[in-house]
Every structure is written in structure tokens, then in C-alpha cells.
Amino acid sequence: MTTPPKSNGPIIAVDGLSVGFRSRAGAWLPVLRDITLSVGAGESIGLVGESGSGKSTLALAMMGYLKTGLHVLGGRVDFSGIDMFAQDRQSLEKVRGGRLALIPQNSGQSLAPNLRVGAQIGEALRLHSALPEARHAARVLDLLNQVRLPDPASIARRYPHELSGGQQQRVAIAMALAGEPEALLLDEPTTGLDVTTQAHILELLRDLARETGMAMVYVSHDLGAIARVCDRVAVMYAGEVVLEGTAAQVLRDPSHPYARGLLASIPKLSDVCLPRALDGRPPPPGGAGDGCAFVARCAIATERCMVDRPDLSRLADGAKTRCHLPQQVRSIPLSGERNAQQRQLPAELSLSLGDLAISYARPGFFDRLTGRDTTKVATVEGIDIVLRQGETLGLVGESGSGKSTILKSIAGLLPPLHGQIALRGQDDLPPRVEDRSAKHLRDVQLIFQNPDESLNPRQTIAQILAQPLKLYFGLSGQALIARTTALLAQVRLGAHYLDRLPSQLSGGEKQRIAVARAFAAQPELVLCDEITSALDVSVQAAVLELLDDLRRENGTSYIFVSHDLAVVKALSDRVAVLYQGRLCEIGPTVDVYGPTAHPYTEVLLGAVLEPDPDFVPSLSASDVVELSPPARGCPFQRRCPKRLGAICDQTAPPPKTFAAGHTIWCHRDDLAAPQLS
């Protein structure tokens, strides 16, 4: 199985590579600047950076591929002695997919939807393997087994849409392995997967690298994932490698200001504080000027950094950094300092949900004729939650756990089957948004995940912000302009943004506008649906800070939905854990993240990755995706690592209260045990 390396030299050698495009004015603008990097046999190297840093462009350049419009401005890329940019198409095709394979971010889109998975892997074998045709079928099963898919024979006969996201990613890895590659390029392979699935895929990649001796280039914005699979890490900023070293050197105590800022902006489970935001944004291609590209955002920049571009110089410990002041760098802190939980909360209620049940199933024509009940197993059921004024409730769970569904119901976009939604304890909200009074509508505001989708691309920021102001307060003229300007100031943006279109703003600025639009209504309750998951980590930290400021100023309550447990921990006063639309656990943040936990919470917490090379996630349950909740018993019965037996399948678990307000729905009695020891 092992492919012996051809020589002792590096498998991929990038030497002084610069890549750029020509602007409308005719100038060459670099996207990659002077990159020198080598990947040895069996080595795995991580490329980290924010969006636009050039990490994907570099990975694709290693395949000899550039997106249309990009040109090599200098330097070269060698793959085991082959100059990749000097090859014609045919010789490139021999290398790509066979000796050098790529695993893309969204394999659901790179698999052909009309071919069975087995046939697609078979095609990869036909193109890139020397194996005789007769043995292909057996090899396909072999490969599926190697990526640890259960029951390979049945998987091979399925179409891509019959597989879950994690399984699709495994199939993509199996296809890449078909040609027994010497090197594997992975472009954000676990982004968009659930935490548990991501942890399992990363374990698989680690093991594969060890078994086959492949070199790996792992592109990701997620330092936790990088820490788990990579020996060496290169941090990229504005098209340059700014720091390169072993995983420990880069992730523990990095000697570049950008890497330190990036590390501080990541919310970690071990932190009690909000992450520290990294202000500003990277320069556009060609906008870096003569000095250091990071100078505008650097806390320790001097006169020299403005005019003199630092070289990638080797430090005493062997790491390479592109900084003039590697000694002073240590003064930049690696974690935040603001504690989001230290607030006095009033006792008044903000929102109460009583026995809420929601179903997407709508009775069909015949069901209505025969009066058959099609809503036996509701998507979401038995949600009893009370939220105090100014409190932040985090909703966590894997995709399909009903988090966003509950928010839609509260906002009136999806009427529940039954149950009660009440504001301030007694003010019942009508289930449909059309029936709600202006006061109700104003009180509940919703912020969406992706600001590109939630802001109308044809409206200026002034028009976007004016909508709630006109609708709820009837503002116009001078008062309207004054209020929109004040709103922009609240989200730390200047008045010059008013006449811009959303496409002229960065991702973080767009999300700030979405936040400002919600706060324009002066709401009682703001529903945040994964609002930071489409943003870069440094921007995410800034949005979290903003949300914290706004709730301190306005006393607003939040329901904060996220799949990222560390983000939820940083901001929430209380946390509710959902599985298959049922509550598993709810309680104060410290208790839910504490030792007494529902088995599902334990599974989730175990899969969270920390940006630390020595951190080992504990994977106690399979990452199988369930499409519908079981009809009876505990919702988590099929995946639970601590299953008791028949009682879990038959009886819905009773709520058990541990500390004040900390409730767990589980049959087990020994959940509290670790707390005593």
C-alpha cells in the first residue's frame, strides 16, 4: 500500500512563486507574493489564513492550475522534479488526480449526481491506476473500507445524494486515494460539516497519512483542524507566507503579530472570556505598499515597518517569520480579556416558549380527504424555555437539530403545530407573522446567517436601514437620516457607508449592517441564526464584541444559535442542547459545559477541536446522520455511547434537575457522579 518516495528531496517545492492578475488600468496586481515552501514525503503541512489570503490559490498552483485571469509572474512549482507550469495538458493530466490528488471543500458538488458512487471511484481507478480492469470492483470496496465507510458494498451502489455530507467527503477521499497519490491537497475539506463529523474525518486523514506515507497540504481557516492533522504550519497573509514552523511553534507561541492576533480571535472552550477582535482588514491585491503587509493592523509597528518589507527570516528555534520585531511580538496577548457573563440580569421575563412543537410535514390531498394524521413525529417537540430580559440563550446542536426551525417559529415565519410563544410572560404572540401587531413585530427581530443573502443587493445601506425605521416609527426626512447615522455609529461604522451597496462592503461590515437593521426596531428580543459562521474568525470576534456591547447598552435578550460550541460558550448566559428537535439539556453555561452532562453534550464537547497540536478530541459516538427522530423513547437512543437498554427505546427520558436551573433529560442516574470526585 505504501508508495516509497522517489528521493529524499521534497515532493512539492514552491520556489519564489508570484501569481497575479492584470488590473483594468493595466498594472499587475499580485495575489501570491514570492512564496517559497517545500513539502517533504510523508509530511503534512497546513496553510492557514483568512479569506482572500491566497491559501487556496497556492494549493491549486501546486497542481499547476491557476484560475482564469491569473498568471505566473515569477518563480516555479516542482512536483517530484516536474516543473508544473512548463507541462502541456496531457502530461499534467497524468499527474493530477493520480500522483497528486485534490479533495475539494464541497464534495457533494464535485461528485456526479447521476452516477453511482462505486462507478465514480471505478473511473478514477481506470484513469489513474495500473490495476487490471477485472480487479477494479474489489479495489473499490477496498478503498471504501479504507475510508471507514460501513458496509462498502451497499455504499458503492448508492448515488451521491443518498449519502450524508460526511460520507460524501469520505467517498471523495477514496477517489483521491484510487491513484495511490504521493501527495494530497485538501482545500477546506471539513468546512461545512458538523463538529462530530469533522472530528471523525480528521482522524481518518491522520491515520491515512501515517499508513500510506502521503504528503498532505491542508488548507483551512480552522486552526483547530490544522493542529490535529499537520506537522508544519504556514500562516498566510495578503498573499505572503508570514510565519512558517512546526505546529507547536506556530500554534503555541507564534512569533508573528498576525498569527498571534488570529490565535487570540478564536473562541476556545478553555477560555472564559470573549475572543479578542483583530481590527482592520487585509490590503487588497497590490495594495500592500512598500512596507510590511500587516503594518496597518499591527500593534507593535514602527517607522521601519512602514517602508521596509521584512524578509522571511529564520529564528533561533527554526521557525521562519516575516517580521522586523520577532522579540517584541511576545507582548501581544494570545487571549481576550472581556468576560461576557459578568452582568446583573433583571428577573423580568422576556420570552417564554411553552410545549412548542413544529412540523414541516403538511397533510397531502388524500390525507386531508381521509382525515389521516401525518404529523405523528414532529420535527421539533416539547420545547419549554424561559428567557429573562437581557439574557442570552445559546442553542446548540448538529445540523438538523431544529435550532433554526425554532427561531423561524418565534419570528412567525413557520407556525407551530401547537404550543405557546409569549413575550414578557403574558403577551401571547400569534403564530403567524401576518396576524401580529406592530408592537409584536418590533419586539422580535431576526438576524440571518449570511449577510449576502439577507441584505437586498439592489438597496443602499441607507435604504436597508430606513425600512424598519419607516415601518415601525414612521420616520422620514431629517429624522430618518439622523437615526440611520446613529445606528451606523452604534455598529462602529461611519456615515459614509450610507450610500454604498452591500456588494461594496466586506463580510463583517455587511453583518454589522444586518445587526444595525435588527436594532433599528429597538427590539426586546433578537434572534441570531448562526450569524458569525459565514465570517472569518477575526471578524467573528468583532461581531461577538459588538453583540455584547449592544446588549449591555440596550438590555436586549438574545437567542444565539450556533453549531460552534466555543462561540456559544463565549457569549451565552444559558445554553440549551438540542438533538433531533428535542431538548437534551438546558442550564447556565458553566453547568452545561461542566462535568455533569447529557451524553450528547459530552459527544459534542468531545469533538470540539482546540488550536493545540497536543489536544486529542474524544470521539465517543459515531457520526451517523439521522434523518428523523425516533417515534418513541429518547431522541439520542441510536447513537448514545451510554445507552442503558430497552428503557431508552421505550420511554421518553424524564427531566432531572441538578444545580439551579440545570436540567438534563436522561434515564441514567450516574450523570452527576464526576462532579463529586
Added chain:
Amino acid sequence: MAVTSTYRRAGPVQRFWGVIKDICSRPSGAIGLALVFAHIALALIGPFIVPYEYTAMNAAQMLSQPSAAHWLGTDHLGRDTLTRTLLGGREAILVTGIATPLAVLWGGLVGVFFGLVGGRVDDVLMRIVDAFLSLPWILKMLVLIVTFGTGIEVLIPTLAFFYGIPVIRIARAATHDVVARDFVQAARARGHGRFTIIWQELLPNVRDALLVEGAMRWSWMLLAFSSLSFLGFGVSPPTPDWGLMIADARGFMSFSPWGVIAPMIGLSSLIIGINLSADALAKALGIDRAQKAPV
């Protein structure tokens, strides 16, 4: 008032000139737009530059070949072909120029509304649209024209009505693309009324698709109008019209071809001009027609 003056910078006027500049920067767009403007200019000033009266007959020179006096010869009544060709587009441009915006307007509004409402109302409407589209257009037109008579006051509403029906489908499909997006959900959650959502959220996003569709409809409507004239249901003699001229001259095509060729060039140059402009407009607005299935 520094703040209000900045609103104007990204305003619609700016965008309009930006799009025009973009169209002109493409060779096909520049040619197309030049052809369309030449035709419109000719329609406006034609009567003042033609060498003869379009009704002036010359019995001594029927069906004559091109000469110094008659550059494109004469027709079977001895009328100057050049004069009649230069004036032959006026009726067509006037009728279709009014009917096209009307068609796009009513078809677009109906389509956007039902795209937003959806459900059973939408289903029923679409079946009615299908029923209309399944009939040959010329049959539908002739029924109305025979009932109400020819003339601009009948032709404009008739063309606008029938050419608005396919626009409903385009507008509805474009609306479906937009309705599913979060900003429409956000507007619903805020509690905006249906018409505010159509006006502020949907129309600005559907407008571009409708503009391009309208440009294409214009060229099809010109063909339809000329066909009606050719059949004798459009413009009545002696008013010059390309369709009518082709109908009159086709009997003498073998020995006097200019009587057919000249109006053909007139009609096709306008249609080609419109089509080229429409394609360039689509590219300037970022809608690539080539990627969309024809409806």
C-alpha cells in the same frame, strides 16, 4: 445637506449611464445601439429628408430599375422605393414602441405578484397562461383584429396583451429565484405588506431580467407587426410599411427585386440592431441569456 447629496452618487442615473457605456464598449453593442438609434432618428426626421412624396405616383415609370432619379427604382404604381423604405418603419416603430413597454409592464407586474403569492392561485393562473400560449399567435391576433378592426388603437393593446403573457412566465421565474432568499424572509419577518415587498425587495432584483426580456420582445413584436401588414391586417395603404411593401412587390420579384430587398434590409437591420443591443444589455447587466433556458 452633505448627507443627502451623497445619496445621489450611487443613484439610478449613474447606473443608467454606466450600463450605456458598458454596452457601447462592446463592438456588438455599439453596432446594435447605432442601428436602433439610426432607425429611430429616421422615423422622426424621415418626412423632411425623403426625395419624393410617398404617395407621388408616376405612371410613366412603373417598376423601373435603380437610376439617378430613383436610387432604388419604383414600385408597381411608379412610387419611389427609397422614399417608401425610409418611411416604412415609422408605423411599426410607433406601434411596437408603445406596445412593448405596456406588455413588459403588465406581464411583469402580474408575474411578480403571482410569483410572490404562489400556491393554488399561482397554479390556476399558470394553466391559463399555458392555454393562451398553446394557441398560434396569429390566430389569436386575427380574431381580435377581425372583430375590432385594424388601426393603431386596436393594434397596440392587442400586441401588448398577447406579448405580455410570456412575460408573466419570465417575471414569475425570476421572482421565484428572489423570493427564496433571506432578505425577502427578513422583510416578511419585519411585517412589511405584500406590496412593499414587491416594490422594494422584488422589483429591483427582477427589473434587469425584465429589461432584457423587453428588448427581445420588441424585436419579436416588430416581426409580428410586419407579418400582419404583409397579410393585410396591419397598416392600410397608401401608408408605407415594410410588410405591406414586401406583400405588394413580391409578385414582381423576378424582374424588379429591389421592391422586396429594400424593405427587407430596413426590417432586418432594425431587428438585428435590437437583438445585438439586447445581448449587450444582458451582458452589461450581468444576465447571460445563453445560460437560461428559452421559455
